Amino acid sequence: MGRRGLLAAALFAALPVMAQQVLRVTAIPDEAPTELARKFAPLGQYLEAQTGMKVEWTPVTDYAAAVETLVNRKVDLAWFGGFTFVQASVRSAGKVIPLVQREEDTKFRSVFITEADSGIKTLADLKGRSVSFGSASSTSGHLMPRHFLLTAGIKPETDFKHLAFSGAHDATIAAVAAGKVDAGALNISVWEKFVADKKVDTSQVKVFFTTPAYYDYNWSVHADMPADLREKLKRAFLALDPANPAHKAILDLQRATRFVPTVPENYSGIRAAAESAGLLK
Known part of the structure; x- marks a missing residue:
């Protein structure tokens, strides 16, 4: 060679x-x-x-x-x-x-959020309401919130007035804050970061349910x-x-x-x- x-x-x-x-x-x-x-x-x-x-x-x-x-x-x-x-x-x-x-x-968790004046205080109050998850493949923005809803006897496809998927945790916060949906489920870490950075007004949008850890x-x-x-x-x-x-x-x-x-x-x-x-x- x-x-x-x-x-x-x-x-x-x-x-x-x-x-x-x-x-x-x-x-x-x-x-x-x-x-x-x-x-x-x-x-x-x-x-x-x-x-x-x-x-x-x-x-x-x-x-x-x-x-x-x-x-x-x-x-x-x-x-x-x-x-x-x-x-x-x-x-x-x-x-x-x-x-x-x-x-x-x-020991991760998800939170469910809603506008302060929505009247939603428990998971049962979501029946007949519009609710947003994040991505369909999200653990903390869909799978585990859905799991705890099902455990509470709530079936999203039949019990919600409208079921939406925002695509991301920050988008879920935006959808709830803008009144596009009555409530949303997301990653607790993103929620706490938004609160710490004052990107969400907690007098207007609040957490009403926090899931068990996973x-x-x-x-x-x-x-x-x-x-x-x-x-x-x-x-x-x-x-x-x-x-x-x-x-x-x-x-x-x-x-x-x-x-x-x-x-x-x-x-x-x-x-x-x-x-x-x-x-x-």
Whole structure:
């Protein structure tokens, strides 16, 4: 083989290694795309420093796309809700695995909100009203609120006057605040952030029901990811220390006190709720 042939062969052999130098990351679009990108940017820089890889943010249009991109290995790391993780696990025959979750995700909750003068005080008061969930594939904006409604004997399709899907948690707040629906269900973390940032007037919009706790969000990877890279990523998340100001800034954007390890078994309750509600296909 000539010199050019050897050079070409060397370059070809190096391609997989070069490709592996990029870590592609996505997230379910449960908030506005600009907000997701803003929240991820410092975490992405941190992961670059910890892994030595270029981190590439890959936004997706909907929850289903987030599932498919990781199942088909078009991304390497994905931020899932509990339900989207279960969907990805089923779609991949168990090859999508959860890596870490925020400590808050071990006891996550959803809230139901309404306008202060709506007269809605309990879940039973939602009968005959218009109600919005977030995305149909959202754990905290649809699946678990639906689960607790069904547990209370309320069937959304028959008991609500109108059932809507806003597409995202912030959109649900906006729909309730604008009077487009009588009530809405969403992620408690987004609600508390809106309250803290004074983006919602709590004298006009209030929480009237908070669900029991359940496991929710996680960072997931595909089982085909090299074990050493998977472990490096896990260590990087677990090393984020709120006592370190730079780390705290990252954690605050992720609405996390810290990250903890997680396992597939933590999501068996969500899988059971999805199967019971007929939402897992």
